[in-house]
Amino acid sequence: MRITSYADRLLEGLERVDFSGSMKDMQRNWIGRSEGAEITFNIQHSTSNITVYTTRPDTIFGVDFMVLAPELELVNEIKSAEQTKAVDDYITYVKSRSDRERMAEVKLITGCFTGAYAINPFNGKQIPIWISEYVLAGYGTGAIMAVPCGDERDFKFATHFNIPITNIIGEHFNGKEANPTKDAILENSDFLNGLVMRDAIKVANDKIEAMGIGKRKVNFRMRDAGFSRQRYWGEPFPIVWQDGVATALTEKDLPLELPHVAKYGPGPEGEGPLANITEWVNTPEGKRETSTMPGYAGSSWYFLRYMDPTNKEEFVSRKASDYWNSVDLYIGGTEHAVGHLLYSRMWTKVLYDLGYIGFDEPFKRLVNQGMITGKSFFVDGAIYSDDVIDKVIFKLQSHHSELPFPFVIKYDGINLKRKEIRGDVRLRNAHRYLDSNGRFTKSMFESYCEFEINYIIDFDKIFVDWDSQNKTESGEPYLNGIVIEKMSKSKYNVDNPDDMVEQYGADTFRMYEMFLGPVEQSKPWDTKGIEGVHRFLRKLWRLFFDELKGKVWNDEKANAAELKIIHRAIKKIEEDTERFSFNTAVSAFMVCVNELADAKCNKKEVLEQMLILLVPYAPHIAEELWHELGNAGSILDATYPTFNPQYLVETTKEYPVSINGKMRTTMNVALDASAEEVELLTLANEVVQKWLEGKAPKKFIFVKGKMINLVI
């Protein structure tokens, strides 16, 4: 799927949407637009040439060598007779290395001289051509011009292989490290001499294009995406094949649905599971395509279908999509930043270009909820008895997913020995075995092991070896290798929400998630606090029904104090909800319920207002109590309460009184008192007089409605 064709528009569209800065950065970074030039170099004693991509054509006179990706066919063409063996050996070496190894050993400098030379088109200088795995075949042209005085990797490469370095930036280059500046004045650079590099880029590009040896070029890091999967779960392609020709199904045969299958095994010759269902694959028109679409196919446009879900003619009518327009608010995680959220933006643009919808960005506003983090426990090594070391190590390396646990050992009581395992070893699901202080102690470890392993070994040794400083008050040792990280099945640090919903109900769970902290922040998951929210909902219920007395709610008229309580809540909850501050809104509900309980207010007039506010936070209990109050119809159709400021009007304020900025006492003063009146009251205050010690204050500061401060 040619998402690269939309790269520029995907960048441009980011200017028009309300996404977080980091989300925009991640997408920009992923698209990875760079402006530069392609320059073609002739090769000495050869009719072939090399085209490199560079963003710094201004450094063309600092080129000391060229580097090709080892995979390029050109390498075999140009390698000299003397270097053939070395080049072939190097290519073999590169092929033997996995991507994993390459990534893990970025700092390892490897490479090989090809024996060939390129010619600098401006000064005719011979430039040795090397190959190295640090140049990627898939980006740009797979070839670079190396400028060691200005590029860190080029510099390290040159130093490693003793390639002489040309300095084109004078004192800006110290010979010890590259300087990637664009602000230096060029030297040793022929027609670019004396120019600031930033400006020289344009001059060099103009000259390169005028000479016909290259052209300006924009590159993207983003790649096109494969659009088929050898899997069962995914939309099937409405395509049949006959004699190698693909034909689309006619509309009367749509939609094409997945056939039901008994099992999902892979098909023959690496095909997907659908290939096993011959009665589905073989049609009179030919063989069906057996690959299915990737996950991002459906997720790229489902929100459009929601606008017109029963439409049998089109995926969405223009009338419906014009009415609903793009999504006003999307709440989702950053993990979709460069997948789903980029693909759906592209699809929307495609559908817009085809005229099917009238907007080209799917989501107007995007709020990223923070990740829920979990505690993971690690050990950096283990103690084994000799007879099982080999077995355990083998299991670690070859069956990592089946790894039982590094302490699965038979301890013979004598032959203990510490064996380092490469990398930390995760104690799977150890977070379920913590003491009340969240520590993984020796006794918790014992219950953990009974569950996981067959043999128990010398615990004291493990715990003491780990860190002898870690002791609980009772002297019990505990492990300290805790990492707070993303909660994830693959990290074995998850808690299943279903269990909590089972125990407390969906309202409690929902509200607790909101209560944890700001939506956009990542938060540690700790189920201890859930009790507080659950208690709140029970307390709310008791405003309506008493355990012994039954119904306690009544139809009495609310008094001023009660109206003040509920209107303060209306104001706060509405404001907090508007700014996505759900945690403080939940606390406002708690304050409201606490105050109503203290005031012994069980009045329907007040309570039903609160229930309507509560709908988005605890929908089930709100709906249920709404009906208990004798209301017909759903609470969802009730009118949202309107805040009335007159219930909150105050005539006096309890002012904080500070001396030199430090709060010393408070004073109740009428809100309409003048500054002069307040000053007299302040100076007469007992606490203030004590601090003044008979002296006159240097300065009196009064901020109406806020505070009083005396400088002495």
Added chain:
RNA sequence: GCGGGUGUGGUGAAAUUGGUAGACACGCUAGACUUAGGAUCUAGUGUCGUGAGACAUGGGGGUUCGAGUCCCUCCACCCGCACCA
């Protein structure tokens, strides 16, 4: 390495515009009611100090009558990306 974010009690956090730091909860300590409590209610709970008070928002500096909030600087942790020429 580059980009983004976060640091406040024992814990999750609040403080929306520079104006009473710790709201609201969890946990903990007492007590009440109870055959019982994993129910409910009451009181207390940042640290030090008998007290008046002193010290407290990652560390250090600054601006201000006043700083969690603004400025400079350093540190730690988390999340992305990572040989992108």
